[in-house]
Each structure stands twice: as structure tokens, then as C-alpha cells.
Amino acid sequence: MKSRMSYLSAAALIAATILAACGQAQPQMAGETRTASVPPPTPSPAPLGVAGAITGPAPVLLQPPSAIGQHPSYEIGVVKSVAEEPFSTFSLEVDTASYSVVRRYLRNGTLPPPEAVRVEEMLNYFDYDYPGPETREEGFRPTVSLYPAPWKPDWALLRVGVKAFVPSPEDRKSLNLVLLVDRSGSMQGSDRLNLVQKVVGDFLSTLRDDDRVGLMTYANGVSVHAEPTTDHKSVAAALRGLDAAGGTAGGAALEKAYALAQSVYDPAAENRILLITDGDFNVGIRNSKELERYVDRKRQTGFGLSVLGVGQGNFNDSLVQAIVQAGNGVAAYMDSPVEGARLFADGAAGLLHTVAADVKVQVEFNPAQIAEYRLIGYETRALETRDFLDSGKDAGEVNAGRSVTALYEVLPVAAASRTLPVPRYDGNRPAPSPEAETALNAEWAEVKIAFKPDGPDGAQTVIRQPVSPDLLRDLSAIGPDDALAAAIAGFAGKLRRDPAFDAYDYDAIKDLIAIARARDDDGWRSELLHLVSAAESLDG
Incomplete structure (x- = not known):
């Protein structure tokens, strides 16, 4: 060395x-x-x-x-x-x-x-x-x-x-957020659902009074645990009550999440869905290109989609990259409580608030x-x-x-003359700069x-x-x-x-x-x- x-x-x-x-x-x-x-x-x-x-x-x-x-x-x-x-x-x-x-x-x-x-x-x-x-x-x-x-x-x-x-926190747009959480059996563990419950629960306590949050989950089916509300404590309680069980047949999970967000859509707010998962998620649309097009259409109606990955083994990084780019969102991966605190710091401004x-x-x-x-x-x-x-x-x-x-x-x-051939013909060389343009061409x-x-x-x-x-x-x-x-x-x-x-x-x-x-x-x-x-x- x-x-x-x-x-x-x-x-x-x-x-x-x-x-x-x-x-x-x-x-x-x-x-x-x-x-x-x-x-x-x-x-x-x-x-x-x-x-x-x-x-x-x-x-x-x-x-x-x-x-x-x-x-x-x-x-x-x-x-x-x-x-x-x-x-x-x-x-x-x-x-x-x-x-x-x-x-x-x-x-x-x-x-x-x-x-x-x-x-x-x-x-x-x-x-x-x-x-x-x-x-x-x-x-x-x-x-x-x-x-x-x-x-x-x-x-x-x-x-x-x-x-x-x-x-400043008071000058940010209000938040219209739907949390779509994978609670299938593979989400068991301290680095998955338990980590989400701790980190996102702490984040909910930092929200402004006019921020709305709803909570949905999917496993064998899709469940709404909290309609979009400004009562953040009730959402946190519903999140703490989740357990991980079942398969990942989410059915129309993503469509239902968009519909839930639409119910309180505010053009002056930050309208966003945050999908939290550890796996090759089934959210109702199985074809990746079709899912990408669907997310893009929803983006054009004012809804962003971000994805927070946890765990390991089945996490579909490829699909996440495609849909967050289509959905004007952020792809993040949380591997520890410290990383979670970093991602959700300052009211998750760097994760959820577009400027x-x-x-x-x-x-x-x-x-x-x-x-x-x-x-x-x-x-x-x-x-x-x-x-x-x-x-x-x-x-x-x-x-x-x-x-x-x-x-x-x-x-x-x-x-470049040490690594590239020197042009023989004038047409292959940069044109000499007129005196009046010397500064620009420098x-x-x-x-x-x-x-x-x-x-x-x-x-x-x-x-x-x-x-x-x-x-x-x-x-x-x-x-x-x-x-x-x-x-x-x-x-x-x-x-x-x-x-x-x-x-x-x-x-x-x-x-x-x-x-x-x-x-x-x-x-x-x-x-x-x-x-x-x-x-x-x-x-x-």
C-alpha cells in the first residue's frame, strides 16, 4: 500500500x-x-x-x-x-x-x-x-x-x-400524507416493523396542527387504520398496534392509498404517499411498467410517491427507483434508529417537503x-x-x-495531447478565438x-x-x-x-x-x- x-x-x-x-x-x-x-x-x-x-x-x-x-x-x-x-x-x-x-x-x-x-x-x-x-x-x-x-x-x-x-417550519406547506405500510409476515423484526413504529411514531409527534396523516396497511388484504386526520396521537396509537402477519397480497393497496389521499386533497398542501416496505411489494399492479405509468398519471394530478425501504432479502430496489422517479418522490432506506432519526429530522423536511x-x-x-x-x-x-x-x-x-x-x-x-491524437486537419481543431471573445473562450x-x-x-x-x-x-x-x-x-x-x-x-x-x-x-x-x-x- x-x-x-x-x-x-x-x-x-x-x-x-x-x-x-x-x-x-x-x-x-x-x-x-x-x-x-x-x-x-x-x-x-x-x-x-x-x-x-x-x-x-x-x-x-x-x-x-x-x-x-x-x-x-x-x-x-x-x-x-x-x-x-x-x-x-x-x-x-x-x-x-x-x-x-x-x-x-x-x-x-x-x-x-x-x-x-x-x-x-x-x-x-x-x-x-x-x-x-x-x-x-x-x-x-x-x-x-x-x-x-x-x-x-x-x-x-x-x-x-x-x-x-x-x-421555516411555519412557512412550509401543510402536509397531506398517507402512510402505506407493509405488515406482511416478513416485516417481523427489530429492523422492520418495530423500527418503523418507533421512528415514524416519533415523527408524528413533530407535525404541525394543520398536517393531515392517514394510515393504511396491506398484507393478505388492505386495511385503513386511520382516516386522514390532524389527530396525530391517534395515528401513532394505530401504528403502535400493528403486528406483522400474513402474505403480501395487497390487492389494490396503492389505488386505495391514492383514493384516501384524494379525499382530503389540497392543492396548496404537500400531497404525498409514503410506502414503507421490506419486500417485492404487491400493491395491486404487478406489471412494473404499468405501475410506473400509473404512478406517473397520479403525479400529474398532484400526488407524489416516496418509498422507505427496510430489512433485506426481497427489497425490490429496481422497482423502487422506477416508481419514485415517476412519482416525484424520494427513495430512502432505513437500516437503524439513527438513520431513521436522520431521515425524519426537522419534520421530515428533507424527505417529504418539496421546494x-x-x-x-x-x-x-x-x-x-x-x-x-x-x-x-x-x-x-x-x-x-x-x-x-x-x-x-x-x-x-x-x-x-x-x-x-x-x-x-x-x-x-x-x-489532451498526451493521451489523444493531435488533429492533422484544421476542421478537427477548435477554432481560434477572436480577440473580443478571449475572456468567454477561456x-x-x-x-x-x-x-x-x-x-x-x-x-x-x-x-x-x-x-x-x-x-x-x-x-x-x-x-x-x-x-x-x-x-x-x-x-x-x-x-x-x-x-x-x-x-x-x-x-x-x-x-x-x-x-x-x-x-x-x-x-x-x-x-x-x-x-x-x-x-x-x-x-x-
Whole structure:
């Protein structure tokens, strides 16, 4: 394994290569007068979200190793030529389920299957220190940064981050929520129905007086335990009284849940169904494409659908991903009481309260400066270039206070000559920039974000942020959030067997986490370090 100093020396070499190619002064090497400020690892408390501390490289075995469930297949994103595809467009999402699922696999003593690892969900599990907007209408304030890609010489990372508006509790929309809970026999256990009863019961006690909640369950049939009501104590009591028994023949469970929500529909409220399940749920529509279309139709009438997964074995991650994207919802996975408290914190604002609809990102790369690029993750959320300005195109929703991050690998034209052929013909080269456009053509890219602050039926707003090469920093000088994003991308890349990370080692990831832990108010970054060690011990 590499030592910390050898890794940082290599990182400084990468930075020097990119900076020199772009006409900037080369940074000093680690070990010279200016050295990288990487604090040595310090003893960590028991990692939050883990039932029992992972105190060494080996994970705590809570149960015999087993699969969490079915996961969607996807192709890892490929490198694209700016000359051929200068625009990269995708739907911005805030799902976090993949990180929790990966954590559970590692806690069970097994590596996750590559298809269970979705980089964007792992990135967006964490909070970043992005400046937030002051009003809902402002939407987002993009934060962009540039630094060398630790696993790819000559390449840089472009990090694009936003934080959603955080309305005060009294300014949030009232909630019209129907809880649809799987209470089949497989839901027995402390990590399933018992966990739901505790976490959701605590959440109900935090609701506002004007929030309405109904409770339905399905097993051998469908039952309504509480009509939508503002009497949250009665709903909590009904939830506590549930037991797990029977099959999963839910019949028309989802249709009935929508009908129950419709009975108190309020266009000024947050109208949402939260499906809570551990299995390959049967909610009345068995064909996955038909179910996806049904959820999409209901979304168009003002109802969102989110899914909270628990347990392991039969959890249909593939179907969850499809229907939450169709239903403008969030997919989350709860593996412990601590994770439940995190998901439902602040009145579940980050889980249930939407502040920006149809959020799309488009990055336009400048062919005079960037030769190639790759978006890391978001493979299942890609959009066509023309979709960005199409205000009728459905895209992701971002909930209150959520941090959302995307990472690109980018290859500057100045560095590409070492890895790409030099064009012989003028038509294959970037056109020289007229003097009047020198400043514009010096930009590496422009980031654009489209969103609707007033909901899916509102007007679309577009904000823009140029990306200047002046942002490029030496890897040894990056801050905690840049280091965290790179560490997660590297960790996810190793877990999903992305060839770009074959030569990248776990020690390098740990070095980045050491920098990231300079800001670790909640302990999640320390937990990440333990998970990386667990994966390393299993990845023999």
C-alpha cells in the first residue's frame, strides 16, 4: 500500500501537470517547503447509523451475509468528446437509498453487488457546506470547484453543488400524507416493523396542527387504520398496534392509498404517499411498467410517491427507483434508529417537503478548453439536450434544505495531447478565438440549472454559473467538502468495479477522508472511514 506521503506526492504531480498545461504556476511538491495539511487519523466514536461500532478493518456481523434485494442494472457512464457532445444534461435527484444499502451489505460482512452502488445517491447522502438561497424563488446558488482527479492523471474534477431553500417550519406547506405500510409476515423484526413504529411514531409527534396523516396497511388484504386526520396521537396509537402477519397480497393497496389521499386533497398542501416496505411489494399492479405509468398519471394530478425501504432479502430496489422517479418522490432506506432519526429530522423536511420541482442540470463544455468529460453517476437520470429548456419535461424534485452534488471528470485540451491524437486537419481543431471573445473562450464550461420554484405547474427559472480555470486548485489545498466528494466517488468506483478506478487504492480514499473529517459535525464522515476499511478487508 502507498504511504500517505507518497500518495500526496503523486497527487501534487497530477496537479502540477494540469496547472502547467493550463498556463498556471505549478504547486510545490509535498515534502518541500509547503506540505499538504492532512491531519493524521484520530480515534473515532462509534459511527452513527451503525448498530455497534466498527472499530477495525473488519465489519460487525449483525446477520449472516445475504442479499438486500433486487437492484436495477445500468451501464457505467462513458467518456464523451466535447467536439461531438458539448452538452451534458441530467435530472437532479436527492435519493440516498444506495448509501444505506451499501452500508448494510458491509455491516453484514459482504461487498455489495456493483448494481447496488449508485454514485449520486452516495454523494447526496452527505451534507455539504454550500451557501443556501434566502428565498424559495431564488432556488439555488451553484457552488463549483475544480481540482485534480486523484485517480486519473491529466484530468480534473468539476464539482457542482447546490443547497435547496430551507423554509421555516411555519412557512412550509401543510402536509397531506398517507402512510402505506407493509405488515406482511416478513416485516417481523427489530429492523422492520418495530423500527418503523418507533421512528415514524416519533415523527408524528413533530407535525404541525394543520398536517393531515392517514394510515393504511396491506398484507393478505388492505386495511385503513386511520382516516386522514390532524389527530396525530391517534395515528401513532394505530401504528403502535400493528403486528406483522400474513402474505403480501395487497390487492389494490396503492389505488386505495391514492383514493384516501384524494379525499382530503389540497392543492396548496404537500400531497404525498409514503410506502414503507421490506419486500417485492404487491400493491395491486404487478406489471412494473404499468405501475410506473400509473404512478406517473397520479403525479400529474398532484400526488407524489416516496418509498422507505427496510430489512433485506426481497427489497425490490429496481422497482423502487422506477416508481419514485415517476412519482416525484424520494427513495430512502432505513437500516437503524439513527438513520431513521436522520431521515425524519426537522419534520421530515428533507424527505417529504418539496421546494423545487423539475430540477434539471445542463453543463456546456467549451471545446477550446476541454477535450473530454465524464459525468460520474446519474446514469439512470440522463436527459436529452433539448429537454433542458422544455418546461413540460418532468425531472427531479429537491426537498427542503437538501445538498445535491454532481462530479465530472474533465480533460483539458492543453493536457489532451498526451493521451489523444493531435488533429492533422484544421476542421478537427477548435477554432481560434477572436480577440473580443478571449475572456468567454477561456472558460472551461457553463453550468445551468432549471427549476420551478412554484411547483410542477409553475414557470421555469434558469440560473447560470460559468466555470473558470482560475478555480483550479492543487489537490493538497482542497477543502473538506471537495475531499469528501472525491473520496465517495473513489469508494463507489471501487465498489461498482468501474475500470477507471482499478489502479486506485483504498489508502488514497482514506487520505481524502482524513481531509474531509476536518468538518464532521455529525459523525457521518467518520463512519465512512470505517466502511472503507470494511470494504478493503473484504476486497481481497
